[in-house]
Amino acid sequence: MNFNFDLIIDYAPLLWKGTLLTIGLSIVSILFGTIIGLFIALGKMMRNKWVAFPFVAYIAFFRGTPLFVQLLLIHFGVIPLFTGETNAIAAAIATLSLNSAAYIAEIFRGGIQSIEKGQMEGARSLGMSHIQAMRYVILPQALKRSIPPLGNEFIVLVKESSLAAIITAPEIMYYARNMSSAHFAVWEPYLTAALIYLVITLTLSFILHRVEKRLDKS
Numbered sequence: 296m297n298f299n300f301d302l303i304i305d306y307a308p309l310l311w312k313g314t315l316l317t318i319g320l321s322i323v324s325i326l327f328g329t330i331i332g333l334f335i336a337l338g339k340m341m342r343n344k345w346v347a348f349p350f351v352a353y354i355a356f357f358r359g360t361p362l363f364v365q366l367l368l369i370h371f372g373v374i375p376l377f378t379g380e381t382n383a384i385a386a387a388i389a390t391l392s393l394n395s396a397a398y399i400a401e402i403f404r405g406g407i408q409s410i411e412k413g414q415m416e417g418a419r420s421l422g423m424s425h426i427q428a429m430r431y432v433i434l435p436q437a438l439k440r441s442i443p444p445l446g447n448e449f450i451v452l453v454k455e456s457s458l459a460a461i462i463t464a465p466e467i468m469y470y471a472r473n474m475s476s477a478h479f480a481v482w483e484p485y486l487t488a489a490l491i492y493l494v495i496t497l498t499l500s501f502i503l504h505r506v507e508k509r510l511d512k513s
Contacts, residue, residue, distance in 0.1 A: 302483045306474050313467040314491055320384070320466060321453045324391035330454075331392065332399030337429075339404060345409035350400070361460055366390045366476065370462045387466075389461035395452050402444045406437035442510060446503035452495050457492070466489055 303310075338350035342475035343377035356367065370386035378385070410433050418428035467488050 299480065299483055302474065302478060302480060304394050306470060306484075306487075309473075310467065310469040310491065313470045314495075315452065315464060316384075316464070316496065317456050317466040318390065319462070320387055320456050320459065321449065323388055324395060324456075325445075325449045325452055327388070327392035328395030328399050328448075331396035333402035333403050335396055336403035336407065339400065340407065354397045356399055357394050358401075361391065362394050362455055363461070365394055366458055366462060369393075378436065381462075383459065383462045383464040386462055387456065387464045389472065391456060391459075394455075395448060398448055402441050402448065403437060406441040406442075407433060409440060410436050435454075439510065443507050444502065445501065450499050450503075452490060453495055453499065457488075474480065499500060 335350050335353055339347050339354065340351075341347040352488060362466075369390045370381055370383065373383050374386045376388065399446075414432055415425075415428050418432045419425070420488065423431070456466060457468040459466050461473055463469060471484040471488040
């Protein structure tokens, strides 16, 4: 096996550009996913089953179907309905956000349900409404408990963003595939892409570990 380092050097600016887009896609998607996921979690926990049903169905669909299929449906079907044409970056953000929201919703639901029922009762006995008790007592504690699994979801999201290359979003794998097809190379583009993802995920894992230690101390 002859490993051509010159090829990697030539593509380094493009791979760096793809890395920045991958990180950007992941950050924006996890932010949108967190907001949507919290809303979905609260909706699923509604006592009225008919009101909760759409939220349950949402989670079932996005957790029960492949992300690849969701990406194609949104890229070729949903995005053109609003813009009149396909947009790879918009489709990637929308798909990753909606998909991660389904998993984040379950994370939040677990965090909320892990709070002792006595805390809600205590808040209500102090004159708080149900909404006030959720906002000021339950949700802050649930969010704190949800941070470690949210960090893990972010790491998963970074790796799943590689599928955006299929719809020509110019992230890491897009340029790696271009390098491979242009130079009939396999080891150089894909090992380099794997190394970049490894560095990103290890960095995120280190940050997550530090955050968890701080949360344990507090």
